[in-house]
Amino acid sequence: MPEGHTLHRLARLHQRRFARAPVMVSSPQGRFVDGAAAVNGRVFKKATAWGKHLFHHYEGGRVVHVHLGLYGTFTELPLPMPLPVGQVRMRMIGTEYGTDLRGPTVCEVLAEPEIGDVIGRLGPDPLRRDADPSLAWARIRKSRRPIGALLMDQSVIAGVGNVYRSELLYRHHIDPHRPGVRVEEDEFDAMWTDLVALMAIGLRRGKIHTIRREDDHGPPSYAPGRPRTYVYRRAGEPCRVCGTEIRTEVMEGRNLFWCPAEQT
Structure with missing residues (x-):
């Protein structure tokens, strides 16, 4: 299972590649269709991480929450992206890059205030400046x-x-x-x-x-x-x-x- 530094690296990467622009989000596998539709075409505001949890914040107060678990992986690709291969839970396409998410334990859309419920179950994260x-x-x-x-x-x-x-x-x-x-x-x-x-x-x-x-x-x-x-x-x-x-x-x-x- 990826440890916390991996999720913080992903947050930095996705912030750099997707922030401040609309992102096309889909679910080729079909298991995240409603969630993808809720954020598809919206501006990607920022990416954050807390422990082993990754959050993609979109305009309108919607957040994609991802926990990779034992088998989850992001595959990063430049555009144009090839057709999806395998069980792609979520595909994101930005202006220059895209990424495919496979096999996560959690991939869901939350309202911004609901992030607090997730974080409230977690201890301090050594990689966060506000850690206590x-x-x-x-x-x-x-x-x-x-x-x-x-x-x-x-x-x-x-x-x-x-x-x-x-x-x-x-x-x-x-x-x-x-x-x-x-x-x-x-x-x-x-x-x-x-x-x-x-x-x-x-x-x-x-x-x-x-x-x-x-x-x-x-x-x-x-x-x-x-x-x-x-x-x-x-x-x-x-x-x-x-x-x-x-x-x-x-x-x-x-x-x-x-x-x-x-x-x-």
Whole structure:
């Protein structure tokens, strides 16, 4: 599932390519016909993101809300666009570019005030200037759920996925099984500051970079073209710092990775 920096990159891209001009919106697949008709031909005012949620704001107070989920993707193409291929939920055509959306978990039209209902269910987003980390800390400090689960809870912090969760806890030597009530405030403050910086790098570069320069060596990444990680998708391999075997398990439905020696 794309993490928060991906949605912020999409918001910036769509802002640059579609804003301040009418956009033709259709649903070749047929599952978004009414929604597409509600915004088709309207001026695209701006694009915003909060966590893993993308919002396209159109004139008249209508907003297309997209959550990519596990399988959703945008395919960006210059004009003229070819005929749709596959299950295209939404096609947007601007003045110079178009984009096809396939496989999202959510693609719906909201009235502008309804965005607040979506955002109200989310925690602070580290990539937003108005983020208030105290809201996340208030949830964590009272919870007996493991910190590894809390970081993935979008109502606690919006935008954190499995990669950032695993790597952040490693970088701060925190066992993902430690209950939230046993995380110290200074530990949380350090993690939040680091998370803001790491996600800003992801936003800028388009890839998640978590390895410190002095540790960027040894076995290659878990997949071609991806930066090295400390623990993510490295189960059974030696820790890049201490050599201990990286472990994995399923925590609340998601694969967790950690080093039992470095994370206590």
